[in-house]
Amino acid sequence: MYVDMDSLEALNLLARDGTERANRALADLTGASTAIGSTRILLVDREDVVERIETGGYEVVRFDIAGTLSGTALLLFDRPATEAVVDALVGGAEDGMGSAALKETANILMGAFTTDWGDHLGTGLEMTAPTYLDDPDADALQLDPTGPETDSALVFHSSITWRDAAGRIDVYLAPDRAALDPVFAETDADEAEEPADAFDPDEDGLFGIEEGTDSIPLEKLSVFSDLTKEGSAAAAERVTEMTGVETETELAGIAFTPVDDVAAQLGDGDYVGTTVAFEGTPSGSLIVLFDRASATNIAEAMLPIEPDGDGFTDMHESAIEELGNVMTSGFIDGWANVLETGVEHTPPEYVGDVNAAVLELVTEQLGPFQTHAFTIESTLRTEDVAFSCEIHALPDEADLGAALEALAVERKDQTDADPDDLF
Template sequence: MHVDIQSLGTFNQLAHEGAEEATRSLTQMTGIDAVVDVTKITLLDRDDVGEGLAGQEFVGVQFDFEGVLEGETVLVFDTASADTIAEALMPGASEDPAMAQSSVEEVGNIMMSGFIDGWADYLGATIDHSPPEYIERSGANVLPEAPDPDGGDHQQVFVFKSQIEWVGESVNFYIYMLPEYESLADAMTEHADTEADAIPIDKLETFNEMTTSGTKQAADNVEMMTGIPTEAEVTQISFAPIEDVPKQIGTDTYVGTVVEFTGVPSGYLMVLFDEVSAVNVAEAMMPVEMTGDELTDQHESAIEELGNIMTSGFVDGWANVLQTSVDHTPPRLVHDMGRSIVDPLAAQVGQHQEHAFIIDSEMRTDDIEFSAEIHALPNEKELRAALDDLDVERADQTDADVEQIFE
C-alpha cells in the first residue's frame, strides 16, 4: 500500500486545522488565548507512544471514533492547566473536584467534537464518536492503547499530535489522535492526488526499524568509547511542514555535532547532548579527571570525536541496507538553543520541499546523568527514491564496520 507525499501533507494540515478549531472553541468558552504550536504525523513503535509524557500528571477526555476512520483520540492537560481552565469556565471549580472534572469534560467535549467533525467534513463521510470519558493518569498512561487491528501484523502506528500553548505562558497541552492503521492507510490512499511521489508504507516502517538498529549501533559506539552502558530508546519518523521542524527540537540548549550527508538520501544529521550530558560523557572519554562543570576545549574536542563515531555508525547502517554510498562531512561543533541549531538546516532543506521527514532517536544510560538525541533531516525526494529501492529483507543488516570507522 502506498501513500503519497501530498496526501501526507494534506492530512497533516487537516489535523492542524482541526486542532485550531478546537483551540478557538477553548478561547470562546474560557477567554484563554491559545495557539496551535506544531502538528505532526509520527510513525513509531506502539510501545513508544506517549514516551514524552513521562513523569507528569495529566487529566483529559478520551473518545472512541468510528466510520471512515476508526480509533481513539484524547485531549490531555497537565493538572495545573486543567485547574486554570476549570477556574476560567466556572470560578471556584478548581477547589471542587467534581466541578473541576465537569469543566474538563465540557471543554473537552466541545473542543474534540470540532476536531473530529473537521476530519469528517474533509473526508466527505461520517465519523461518529462516543461521549467523552474523563481520565486522570500519569505519563503515557493518559493515552489510549495504540490500536492493534491486525493481531500484531503492524508493530508501528501512526500518531497525530498537536501541541497547543497559551500565549505568553509556558504551559502546553496536547491532542493525540491514534487511528487504526488500515482505516488511515485506506483513507490516505483514497485521497492521494498523484502516484508520482508515492511512498510504500511497509518500506517506511522498515526504514524506521532500520533507524532503530542504527541508533543501537550508535549507542554501542558510545559504550565502546566511554565504558558507559548505553541503551537506544525511542526511534520515530515524523512528517511536518518544513517551518515547524525547528519547533520540534525545542528551546533547550544543546551541545553536539552537525554533519551534511550526501548520497541517496542526502540531508543533515545532528547528534545533540544537553549540557550536563555533554560534560559527563566527554569526561568519561578523558584520560584525566576534570574539575568544574563548564565546557572546556577538551570537552568540545571529545564531543566532536564522539559525534563523528556516532554519526558514522548511524549513516553506515543506512548505506549497508540501502546498498548505496552515503558519505558525510566532518562534524561541526554546535552549542546553542535547539531551534537555533536546526533553523539554518531546515532553511536549506526547505529550498526544495514544503514538508520534511524528521528521523528522531534517543539514547540514555542509568549510570550517569546522560541522554543523547540523533535527528536526521533527509531530502524528501531522495528518501523516497531510497525507499523505492529498499530490499525489506536487508532491514536487519545495519552493522557498520567499527574498525573501518576508526581508521
C-alpha cells in the same frame, strides 16, 4: 499500499487548523493564554508511544472514532496543564471532579479539532464519549501498526502550550490500519509492480515516483521508521560504551512536518551539538543536539581529567564532537546493512548555535518551494546523569525515494554493524 503526498500535506494542514480551533476553545474555556506547537504526521514505534505516555505522568483521555477515519484519539494533559484546567473549571477539586473536568475539556477540544475532518473526508466522524484512563497501557491506547511487517503506527500529533506558565496538552490521532486505505490515495497495485526505469531526480517526481503521482510506499516507509529505532538503539549503545553511562532510546521515528516547524520545534532553548553530511542511499544532513546542561554533563563524564577552565571549554567541545561521531555511525550504519549499500558521513563539526544550524540546513537543502519535509528523529536519555539528546536527520527526498525503492522488507532485521567499521 501507496500514500499520496498531496493527501499527507492536506491532512497535516487539516490537523493544524483543528489544533488552532482547539487552542481557541481552550483559551475561551480557561481564560489562559495558550499557543499551538508543531503539527506533524509521525511514523513511530507503538511501544515508544505507549512508554512515553506511561512514564510521562500524563492524565489521559481517550476517544474511539468511527467512520472513514476510524481509530483512536488521545489527549494528554501534563501536570501543570491538569492543574490549570481543573482549577479553572472546578476550583482545584480533585478525585472525581478533577477527572470530570478533564473529560469535559477534552470533549470540547476534540469537537473543535475534528470540525472540518468530516467535510474533508466526505463523511461524518462519530466519536464516543470521552474515557478517562486511570492506568493507560497498550491495550487501552489501541494503536494499530500500519502493516504486518512493521511495529510503527501512523499518528497525527499536535500540541498546545501555555504562554506564560508551564503546561502542555498533546493531541494524538491514530487511524486504524483499515482506515488508511480510504483516507489516503492509493496507487493501483499493478502499476506499482511494473519494473521501474532508472531513477532520475531531474525527471522523476518526489520519491522517484512519476510527476503527478507523488506517492510513496507506506509499508516501506514504516519499515524505514523501524530502522530509525534500531539505529537509535545502536547510537545509545555507543554512548554507553564510550561513557559508561547507561543510555536508552525514548522515541524514534519519521516525522512529516511543515518546513517552518522543523527549526521552530526546537524552541528557545540553548542547544549545542554536531552536524554531519552523509552520502549514499540515502544522503542528507544529520544533527546531534544537546541542551547545554546535558552537553556539559555527558562531556565531563567522558573526560579523564577535570576541564581546564570555566564554562564550556574546548575540552567539552572535543568530547561532544567525538560523541557525535560515534552516535552518527551507530545511527546510520544499520541503513547501509539493510539496504546493502554504502552510507558515508563527514567528520562531525561542533556547532554552538544548533537553532541557527538547523535553520541553515532547512534553507539550503529544501529550498523556497517545499512546504513539508520528512525528518528522521530520535531522543536518547539516561537516568544516571542529567543528560538527554536528540538526533535529527534531514534526508534528501530523491535519495530517500531511491532508498525506499531498494528496501527489501525481509532484510529489516539485519541492522547490526561491525564495530570495526564504526571506529
